[in-house]
Amino acid sequence: MKLQQLEIADVRSIRQASVEPGDGLNLLVGGNGAGKTSVLEALHLLAYGRSFRGRVRDGLIRTGAPALQVFARWTEQDSSRRRQVGLRHAGNEWEGRLDGADVGQLSELCTALAAVTFEPGSHALLSGGGEPRRRLLDWGLFHVEPGFMPVWRRHARALKQRNALLKSGGALAALDAWDGELAAAGELLDRHRRAYVEALEPQVEHWAKELLPELGPAHHAYVPGWRREDLALADALLVSRERDLQLGYTTIGPHRADLQLGFAARPGHEALSRGQSKLAALALLLAQAEDFRARRGEWPLILLDDLASELDRQHRHALLSALVASGAQVFITGTELEALALDPAWPSTVFHVEHGLCGRLDSSSER
Ligand SMILES: Nc1ncnc2c1ncn2[C@@H]1O[C@H](COP(=O)(O)OP(=O)(O)O)[C@@H](O)[C@H]1O
Ligand SMILES: [Mg+2]
Missing domain, CATH: 1.20.1050.90 (RecF/RecN/SMC, N-terminal domain)
Structure with a gap:
């Protein structure tokens, strides 16, 4: 599963963002509070019907905006079929479209777009209750x-x-x-x-x-x-x-x-230590992603929030080289590109996330 286009409007501080992701690693770089995690939340929302930081009505919609909107487009790997999902969410009401048709249930969108998310709260997968x-x-x-x-x-x-x-x-x-x-x-x-x-x-x-x-x-x-x-x-x-x-x-x-x-x-x-809980959670998530690939023929999107502060350099390298080799499309957020210590041979696309007037996201060709 490889997104070719992502449009976001009114998600937290993002007024309007338009991204054309690359096939391999997509790096969302910017200062604290710039809106990097919000981009992952928007994707997670399409895949799960909620954010990993809570429900839509608990602050996901930009203050003052009536609703948020997310749109994603991709091409199915085996059939070359073009797919697209769009969601407008007002907190209680929502409207969704899948491949141009209205959907009756959010789960229909979630069936189409699959993503696996690793974020600072993921350690709870192992350290918390069974839910x-x-x-x-x-x-x-x-x-x-x-x-x-x-x-x-x-x-x-x-x-x-x-x-x-x-x-x-x-x-x-x-x-x-x-x-x-x-x-x-x-x-x-x-x-x-x-x-x-x-x-x-x-x-x-x-x-x-x-x-x-x-x-x-x-x-x-x-x-x-x-x-x-x-x-x-x-x-x-x-x-x-x-x-x-x-x-x-x-x-x-x-x-x-x-x-x-x-x-x-x-x-x-x-x-387990907190660090080990994180790694074990990540192992579980990736095991699932790989099982998904084995049965469905393509990887789900892999979303990695704040990777440099979650994993040390050695684990990050092991993870990213495995993901690059796998051919998955990955979205990574971080405050500094250098801190991610990427291998120059890895295919990557950099996006600068800035607060700015309209929370614009600019694709960069610096790599
Ligand atoms: N509902 C909202 N409306 C407007 N701004 C918001 C809303 N919720 C959070 N924010 C702001 O959006 C930013 C959150 O961005 P976030 O994606 O967490 O940043 P980053 O991951 O780059 O540190 C913060 O500056 C926060 O104050
Ligand atoms: Mg963040």
């Missing part, structure tokens, strides 16, 4: 398994209904019915996620070795969210029903699933 890891798994499945989205929706709906019933101390007959539905959808969801985690194994091992060789071989495991080795989900729900009724929510099941990542040189659950 971002479930989202990671589901993002991958969403893109590589066409049947996944309906299953995911069916499970989410059943869980919501069951929780509402538990909260209201609902009728047992209704609870029986939703337990059945939740168990059926949950078993399917579980099967998808388990197969996906298994398929990711070689990629996780590869990227962990590339980025964190000092921790020894990586091993990762899928945690289903209930004692699946002992109980079918329907039985587990029944067993926990009394407790769930007391608490007013569903305490077990695939909404509690998790992905564990461990390293041979870190037996037990010894904590």
